[in-house]
Amino acid sequence: MKARTTFACSGCGAEYTKWYGRCQRCGAYATIEESSSAAASAGLRSTRTTRAPARPARRVHEIEADSRQERTSTGLRELDRVLGGGLVPGQVVLLAGEPGAGKSTLLLTAADAVASATGRPVLYVSGEESVQQLAARAHRIEATSEHLLLADSNELGEALGHLEAVEGDPALFIVDSVQAIASAEVDGRAGGVAQVMEVASTITRLAKSRNLPVFLVGQVTKESTLAGPRALEHIADTTLSLEGEKQTPLRLLRTIKNRFGPADEVACFEQTDGGIVEVPDPSSLFRSLRAAPVPGTCLSVTVEGRRPMIAEMQALVSPSTTPNPRRGVSGLDTSRVSMLIAITERLGGVRLGDKDVFAATVGGMRSSDPATDLAVCLAIASAAHELVLPLDVAAIGEVSLSGDIRRVGMMAQRLAEAGRLGYRRVLVPAGTASTLGPTPAGVELMEVAAIQDALRRLEGLQPAARVAQPTTMSQEPDRLTSIDPVEA
Template sequence: MSKVRLSYACSNCGAEYGKWFGRCSKCNEFNTLEEGKRELKVVGLKSSSTGTPPARAARRVSEISDDEVGRRLSTGSGEFDRVLGGGLVPGQVLLLSGEPGAGKSTLLLTTADTVAATTGRPVLYVSGEESIQQIATRARRVSATSEHLYLADTNDLGEAIGHLDALGPDVALVIVDSVQTLASSDVDGRPGGVTQVMEVATTLTRLAKARGIAFCLVGQVTKDSTVAGPRALEHVADTTLSIDGDRHTPLRLLRAVKNRFGPADEVACFEQTDTGMVEVADPSSLFRGVRAEPVAGTCTTVTVEGRRPLLAEIQALVSSTNAPNPRRGVHGLDSSRVSMLIAVTEKVAGLRLYDKDVFAATVGGMRSSDPGSDLAVSLAIASAASGIPFPLDVAAIGEVSLSGDIRRVTLIGQRINEAARLGYQRILVPTGTRDSVPLGRAKSAIVEVATIHEAFATLRALQPGKPG
């Protein structure tokens, strides 16, 4: 069925709007919008006790061969493939979001070039935010110069599909940057609105499934770092990834928020350089300090991002102050949790901190809210307050309760193995860890402690010159 709806068209450039404006946003001319009528086709669903013949009959799962399913398409980056679960699946729709400047376009442009060069098949990069010349400038900077990489700039969904049709049926990958900048002429509404975003996303999803082409859609984010537009956009996509990191450091973390074809809690690490996004195979080296002698106020821990254990160094500074309200500064950690750990450390370890400034931070711009780093934070504060440095080959893992007890955390075995792999000879863990987790050779490095007081006393005994 269809219905007639008022619309307004610009007499100068032909742009259409759902309501009247004094100035056309396309050509910036005033008083050029003229009223008209537009027939809209609306597809409705009618209830019926009898079904209609399907276009394709249902099939047994055993009848679907491996050739029909298709092999995964590697992105050329081991870290990217790790997050995806082994690569892109034919017909997969990937939604990548992140703050401006996080490296979304750079990462996907590098991926597009790698896929085009590896497969020898066309890869289409459609941008609604930049011109072809601007995209080409970035492409040359990141050495994305494959002969099979095609660039297009448009804000019209039909034109974008036309570019895809012109490349033939053998297209390997399509990247749309971003989904909020495309608009369909079949529905009313401004680009980026709920109606337009859902129409664009739904159309591209149907196209991906019908042709077996992997689509990567870039999604803009809101102020609270969520994907802009309706929440249904994330439901339409098969995989939702987010890329984030401190803009003052080159490190970027790519996280899987949703993944129908792989794990939904994987994390990949990249470093943003002048030549593009470079994968970091061993990111633990970025988050810990390298020094020849131990320094008071530092302690190493192992956090978990998704399912990936990462070594991190916690630093603390405690200094005397004459101010009536001592300062509490936190960077890279949860400030409310650090305030709690300061109070617990002062109470259990018998330290005087209420009249001192206390600062706590991570190294390398890492952000962590993992409770498994509680013990390292408390020990770093205790070390800074007492001036006692801890040995360089010691790591601490555990959650600290309000009573000062040390509790076990998730993935404790993977954390200990990661610390042992990097050469840490003594790993402080909660009591009961040794017997409950099969750790192999890492078992010899375990030092079980029950409270913060016991952990601090153990580390004092491990100082150079004292028996360990």
């Protein structure tokens, strides 16, 4: 009987009756290869042969769980936090990020700190840069520990040879990047599916057998997703993503997967001329420090991972000179801001149909947290009426299409962060106080049920005078008026 020819994806295992250039399940390119169903059936039958296991199965109550794992600090508190407290022996960490995000700089800084703290050798092998380039960066960021070793190699055997040649017990092994290293025992180009899986699997087995923490740097695609097969993330114990705009120095390190700690932590760093430095209080980066309030601004508290951070929502509303008014957004979701503009106009009574509306965040922050909806609406209304909100007022809440203000998660942490930074009056969804428990000291909750209630509640919060506007000799500033709905 003639064996039926089939095609299978080497990345996810999906089977097809004919060849495709791209796997329809995982989306990877050039991973579908020809296979024989007869050979597959023979292989399946051969796996049915049993043998005695080296370690028999044990009852769960007989196994002592190791809940207090010894961890090695990376020397960076923010990096330790996303890892769950430091590096676990044998842990494989996959760090991904766009080119220029600061992956190599971050790992060189951590490698120098680990080498200096432990007094043990740390090996950094690069497949993308020469030793001279690595040394130039290391001297620039003052990563000059005598126990830090640098090497360059594109071949897996040579890279492991560098590790074997290290005298003493190494504290950390860094490979930059896993897509740039190739194995001579596997066919295919460096960065291909087979090569990436072989390199990652070999290094992972080595890390587990020697209890050696390992950092693997991963490249990303143009869609900002990790390059290579999805199985690469399954091999690693921890997957981190370093994000940031090239125009701003802020870098956010997110935990995507973590077997030894929380999988939703976020750390903040700042890229400087002297290297990458920690930002223990990122709220200071995302708000404008001013002595007097200005129209079109409202503070909110967003949550990145499990970290609450103050975020300033800004809006600018000006008369339009075109039949189709412009809508500009920066740092926020464009579709959501368009929805909030429509809600503010239709349900809040703020006329915006003949005006250009621009909304943005401060400090290059990108936020998709629905808890900032109320602050965006209030900023738009404030800009439209040229009114200001007091400096000690913040707004937290999701706005629905019906205009209702809905509750959001982690409200206790959000209010604690607002109180820590001096915001004493916070607009929150109705019913928050009954479910929150003790309110943070010095924070007054102002519950609102709908967007109309929020605008009406602000009537008693206006400061004594309007912010000064440019005037002529014959003009005087108008008296302050409260935010009143505009009649249709």
